[in-house]
Structure formats: C-alpha cells, structure tokens
Amino acid sequence: MIKTLKFFIIVLFAVAFVPTAKAQQNFLNITNYRVFYGWAHNFPQDLLILRRFENNGRDYFLLVNPQTLQTRVNESSFYQVKEMTLSETRTFFKNTPYEKAISQAEKQSTPIQDAGIERGLPSETGISLTADLCPSRKPLERRLFADMITEFKKVEKPTPIALSVSGLWMLKHTTDIEWLKKLRDAGEIRITWVNHSYNHRVSAKAPLRDNFLLEPGTDIDYEVMATEKLMLKNGLIPSAFFRFPGLVSDQQVVFKVTDYGLIPIGSDAWLAKGQKAQNGSIVLIHGNGNEPVGVYDFIKLLRSKKRQIAQKQWLLYDLSSMVEDEEK
Numbered sequence: 189m190i191k192t193l194k195f196f197i198i199v200l201f202a203v204a205f206v207p208t209a210k211a212q213q214n215f216l217n218i219t220n221y222r223v224f225y226g227w228a229h230n231f232p233q234d235l236l237i238l239r240r241f242e243n244n245g246r247d248y249f250l251l252v253n254p255q256t257l258q259t260r261v262n263e264s265s266f267y268q269v270k271e272m273t274l275s276e277t278r279t280f281f282k283n284t285p286y287e288k289a290i291s292q293a294e295k296q297s298t299p300i301q302d303a304g305i306e307r308g309l310p311s312e313t314g315i316s317l318t319a320d321l322c323p324s325r326k327p328l329e330r331r332l333f334a335d336m337i338t339e340f341k342k343v344e345k346p347t348p349i350a351l352s353v354s355g356l357w358m359l360k361h362t363t364d365i366e367w368l369k370k371l372r373d374a375g376e377i378r379i380t381w382v383n384h385s386y387n388h389r390v391s392a393k394a395p396l397r398d399n400f401l402l403e404p405g406t407d408i409d410y411e412v413m414a415t416e417k418l419m420l421k422n423g424l425i426p427s428a429f430f431r432f433p434g435l436v437s438d439q440q441v442v443f444k445v446t447d448y449g450l451i452p453i454g455s456d457a458w459l460a461k462g463q464k465a466q467n468g469s470i471v472l473i474h475g476n477g478n479e480p481v482g483v484y485d486f487i488k489l490l491r492s493k494k495r496q497i498a499q500k501q502w503l504l505y506d507l508s509s510m511v512e513d514e515e516k
C-alpha cells in the first residue's frame with residue numbers, strides 16, 4: 189500500500205513538474221532547425237515530434253499531441269524518443285484525430301482554391317474564426333479583438349481565434365504581436381498560430397495556377413520553415429495547421445505541405461466574398477487591415493447572435509477541436 193502510494197506521489201511529482209517551455213519564451217538564437225519525425229513519450233502522454241532545433245546550447249522539439257492537436261515546444265532530453273520517417277510516424281499514430289485530419293485534408297487536395305479541411309461539424313453550435321495576417325503595412329484590426337472579447341466575456345473566456353500569420357507580416361508588426369500576446373497572457377484570448385507562408389507572394393495578373401504558392405520558383409521549404417522559425421523567435425508556438433495564401437494550391441503543393449506534418453485549412457465562409465457562416469463553419473476574415481468589410485461582417489454577425497451567445501447557444505471553437513471531431 190505504502191509502496192503504491194509512493195509510486196503515485198512520484199508520478200504526480202513527475203507530471204506536475206514537466207518543464208514545458210513557457211508560452212512566452214522567445215527563441216532568439218535558433219540553429220539547426222529541421223524536420224524531425226517520431227514518437228516522444230513522457231508518462232502519460234504520447235506525442236508526435238514534428239521539428240527539432242537548438243537554441244543557446246539546448247536541444248528542443250516542436251511536438252503535437254495527436255489526440256488534441258495542441259502543439260508545444262519542449263526540451264528533447266525530457267522524452268523517451270523513437271525517431272521514424274514521416275510515413276512510419278503516420279502509421280504509428282494512424283487512429284488518432286491528427287492522422288485522420290491530415291489524411292482528410294489530403295483527400296481534398298485537388299481544387300485550385302480551398303483545398304484541405306474547410307469546415308468542422310455542422311452539429312457545433314457556432315463557428316471557428318480564422319483571421320489571416322497576410323503581409324500589410326496597415327495596423328492590425330484591433331477592434332475585431334475588442335468586440336470579440338466584449339461579446340464573449342461572460343460565456344467564453346479566453347475566446348479562441350486562429351491567426352494565420354505570414355513571415356513578412358511578423359517582420360513589420362512587432363508591436364501588434366506584443367499587443368496580442370498581452371491579451372493572451374491576460375487570459376482574454378486563446379490563439380492558434382497557423383503558418384500562412386513567409387513571403388505570401390501574389391500577382392494581380394497571373395492566373396491562379398501560377399499564383400500565390402504556385403508561382404514558378406517558389407521554395408516551399410523556405411516558406412514553411414522560415415515562418416515557423418520567425419514565430420518561435422517572436423514567442424509564438426506554431427500549430428499543426430497551414431493556410432494557403434489566397435487559399436490557392438494544387439495537389440502537389442498540398443502533399444508538399446502535408447509532408448511537413450501540417451494540416452491545410454480552407455474555409456467555407458470567407459465573409460468578404462459574401463459566403464455565409466453556418467454552424468460548424470471555418471470562417472475566414474482578414475485581420476491585417478486589407479479587407480475591413482470582412483471584419484465588419486464578422487462584428488455584425490456577432491451582434492446578430494448576441495442572445496444566443498449569452499445563452500451559450502452560439503460559441504467560438506478552437507480550430508483543433510473543430511478538426512479533431514471530424515468524422516468523415
């Protein structure tokens with residue numbers, strides 16, 4: 189009996205003192221940032237390793253929990269590790285929500301626009317909000333966050349939002365990033381940071397098949413990895429999601445992205461294009477000041493749902509919980 193008790197105390201101690209990297213840690217000196225797949229174990233969790241890197245002499249993993257799709261960064265020494273190829277890793281985790289989501293996205297890889305997962309469960313009473321931060325010199329749409337926090341403060345705090353962030357936006361918006369992190373640290377919002385590519389090139393003239401990431405000469409490795417590194421430098425933990433610039437992709441580029449272990453996320457409700465949000469929608473607006481009409485439409489949508497929100501009959505959902513529940 190005493191032995192068992194001792195065991196539980198040791199286990200509790202081990203679980204309580206998992207040294208997770210603080211969410212706000214800025215990795216300022218990343219070296220050897222690379223793709224690294226495999227299984228990482230620390231009782232009671234099995235995690236999937238996506239990346240490995242060094243920072244100031246310490247060795248880190250970027251990991252995803254294949255059940256919840258939540259990511260974290262942690263020192264590699266903390267885990268029992270089995271390195272595998274991506275396909276071995278995906279086989280190993282084959283019955284998990286993560287693997288189901290990524291293979292679901294691959295099945296929807298052919299459309300030139302809006303490939304990947306574009307909606308969650310219609311039974312969800314509410315939506316998942318994604319706001320894209322494409323390169324822009326304009327300030328962040330702060331009123332969007334203010335309105336969201338006000339409407340949901342009594343029913344859903346922190347309020348979840350997914351921000352698809354591009355490298356070039358991060359470079360120009362350090363004060364906006366700090367402002368968002370303050371809201372996060374104050375428990376007002378919960379942010380899923382989605383990779384939205386580094387350069388986010390776009391041409392007004394080129395047809396879609398040669399535009400955005402399909403532009404000839406695009407270096408996908410740089411677009412994916414440099415964005416993640418810059419997120420980590422800014423103290424943002426990359427999620428396992430990817431949003432294509434312009435929602436434009438082809439089958440080949442979808443598979444290139446899933447080869448990085450990332451899940452492409454589309455949208456069935458790009459508000460500025462007149463698409464309406466339904467229950468279970470993954471709503472797309474732009475938070476970078478370039479599409480104020482979408483932000484206005486979203487605020488209008490919030491106001492129209494005021495009563496349902498107060499009665500918890502219309503809520504915002506984390507992108508990961510939307511995808512995790514996907515049964516298709």
Ligand SMILES: [Zn+2]
Binds near residue numbers: 322384388434
């Ligand atoms: Zn964009």
